[in-house]
Amino acid sequence: xxxxxxxxxxxxxxxxxxxxxxxxxxxxxxxxxxxxxxxxxxxxxxxxxxxxxxxxxxxxxxxxxxxxxxxxxxxxxxxxxxxxxxxxxxxxxxxxxxxxxxxxxxxxxxxxxxxxxxxxxxxxxxxxxxxxxxxxxxxxxxxxxxxxxxxxxxxxxxxxxxxxxxxxxxxxxxxxxxxxxxxxxxxxxxxxxxxxxxxxxxxxxxxxxxxxxxxxxxxxxxx
Ligand code: CA
Numbered sequence: 001x002x003x004x005x006x007x008x009x010x011x012x013x014x015x016x017x018x019x020x021x022x023x024x025x026x027x028x029x030x031x032x033x034x035x036x037x038x039x040x041x042x043x044x045x046x047x048x049x050x051x052x053x054x055x056x057x058x059x060x061x062x063x064x065x066x067x068x069x070x071x072x073x074x075x076x077x078x079x080x081x082x083x084x085x086x087x088x089x090x091x092x093x094x095x096x097x098x099x100x101x102x103x104x105x106x107x108x109x110x111x112x113x114x115x116x117x118x119x120x121x122x123x124x125x126x127x128x129x130x131x132x133x134x135x136x137x138x139x140x141x142x143x144x145x146x147x148x149x150x151x152x153x154x155x156x157x158x159x160x161x162x163x164x165x166x167x168x169x170x171x172x173x174x175x176x177x178x179x180x181x182x183x184x185x186x187x188x189x190x191x192x193x194x195x196x197x198x199x200x201x202x203x204x205x206x207x208x209x210x211x212x213x214x215x216x217x218x219x220x221x222x223x
Contacts, residue, residue, distance in 0.1 A: 001024075001025050001026070001046040001047070001116055001120075001156060001159060001160075001177070002025065002026040002027075002028070002043065002044070002045050002046050002176070002177055002178070002179075002180070003020055003025045003026070003027050003028075003045060003046065003047045003048070003049060003112070004027075004028050004029075004030060004036065004039055004040060004043070004045045004047075004048045004049070005017060005020070005027060005028070005029045005030070005049045006029075006030045006031075006033070006036040006048065006049065006050045006051055006054065006059070006062065007029070007030075007031070007049075007051045007078070008031050008032065008051065008053075008054050008055050009051075010031075012051075012101075013029050013031065015105075016029075016049065016078075016108075017029050019105050019108075019109070020109075020112070021152070022152065023109055023139075023152070024139065024152035024153070024155050024156050025112075025156065026156065026177075026178055026179055026180045027180060028043065028045075028180050028181050031055075032054060032055055032056050032057075033054050033055075033056045033057035033059075033061070033062040033065075034056055034057075036048075036050075036062060036066070037062070037065060037066065037069070039181070040066050040069065040071055041069060043176060043181070044176050044177060045071070045073055046073055046074075046116055046119070046120065046177070047073055047074045047075075047076065047112055047115055047116055047119075048066065048071070048073065048074070048075050048076070049076050049078055049108075049112070050062060050063060050075055050076065050077050050078065050095070051077075051078055051079060052077060052079040052080075052081055052086070052090070053079070053080070053081070059077060059079065059090075060089060060090065060093045061093075063075055063077075063090075063093045063094050063095055064093050064094065067093075067094045073119055074096040074097070074115035074116065074118070074119050075094060075095040075096055075097075076095065076096060076097045076098070076099065076111060076112065076115060077090040077095045077097070077098045077099070078099050078101060078103065078108070079098070079099075079100060079101060080100065080101045081100070082100040086098075087100075096115055096118075097111050097114075097115060099111060113125075113136060113137060116136075117136060120163055125137045127159065127162040127163065128162075129161075129162055129165050129209070129220060130207070130209060130222055131143055131144045132162075132201060132209065134155075134158060134159060134162050136159070139155060141155065141158065141201075143201055143202075143206065146203075148200050148201060149200075150197070150200060153178070153193060154193060154196060154197045154200065156178050157174070157178050157193055157194070157197055158197055158201070160174065160177050160178050161210065161218075161220040162220065164220070165220050165221070166219065166220070166221045167219065168213050168216050168217060168218075168219045169217050169218055169219065170216060170217040171190050171191075171217050172185075173217075174190050174194075174217065174218070175190060194210060194218055197210065198210045207222070209221070209222065211223075
């Protein structure tokens with residue numbers, strides 16, 4: 001899952017980026033509305049976290065322009081403006097949630113999870129495929145009764161596969177959803193991660209679930 005943070009305060013932005021990355025998300029950061037518009041036009045974000053007081057535009061106007069450009073994912077406002085009027089305005093311009101600063105990071109994470117769940121997995125907090133189960137809240141993966149320990153990146157990669165079962169996924173689309181803007185497209189890092197993930201989810205004589213499609217990429221399917 002890939003998140004865009006729009007925040008002009010450097011310290012706050014760094015804190016958010018680190019925290020969300022530790023939780024397993026790929027995170028890009030924009031310090032102005034202009035750079036946010038550019039990034040959101042170029043990348044498929046699963047969630048956008050928006051500050052309201054930005055140097056070149058208000059977050060309200062930015063939310064409107066991002067929506068007008070076709071972004072349909074969740075928007076969460078994170079602002080020091082805490083009056084009911086501000087919150088109503090934020091929700092009215094197309095935000096899905098509003099959290100006031102100062103906030104607890106755990107609460108922010110829980111809200112981001114809830115938004116992503118509502119938008120991408122209406123079936124609840126667990127994704128299932130064959131005998132594989134991925135718990136988005138506990139961030140745990142099981143195959144049958146066997147618990148599988150994954151790194152944050154592997155988890156994110158598997159989550160993307162689980163959301164796109166039986167669909168051929170190109171390296172480009174995997175990079176766009178699981179990595180951030182600093183991804184080097186010449187590297188073989190995706191193949192390396194897919195191979196590690198494959199070994200972890202199919203050990204011994206367990207059925208292989210992630211398959212290579214030559215010339216295309218990868219697919220999560222049963223045969
Ligand atoms: Ca600000």
